[in-house]
Amino acid sequence: MIVAVTYRYTDDVALRDEVRAEHRTYLRGLADAGSLLLSGPFGASAPAGALLLFRAEDQARVQEWVDADPFTVRGVVATATLAEWDPVLGSLTAAL
Known part of the structure; x- marks a missing residue:
């Protein structure tokens, strides 16, 4: 399974850096x-x-990775959205 994750950051650029x-x-x-x-x-x-973009057995595993990301732990990520993604066309699909 491929899971697309979108991070939206807080406005704290100094913390992000x-x-x-x-x-x-x-x-x-x-x-x-x-x-x-x-x-x-x-x-x-x-x-x-x-x-x-992650490859995982399920979305729960990806959520664990997101939750352990230092950006999440330290409060840089305001929101993280996960969605299963099914790529069908394009030059990168062969690599997936």
């Missing part, structure tokens, strides 16, 4: 394990947040 390295190290571990497929922030003209 402070926790970013720890957050990225955490996500890098999930990527190295094959669980995190893609992750990155939205562009400057979009609301502050990010999109993450």
Whole structure:
């Protein structure tokens, strides 16, 4: 199963900057394990947040990863929305 996660950040940019390295190290571990497929922030003209794509057996496991993310633990993430995603077209589908 592929799960798309949308983060919306709080307005506390200083906190976000402070926790970013720890957050990225955490996500890098999930990527190295094959669980995190893609992750990155939205562009400057979009609301502050990010999109993450996970591979997992179920959404509950992804929720555990989101809950343990330093951005969540430290209060950078205001909301996290999870949705099962079924990619059918595009150049990345072969890799999924």
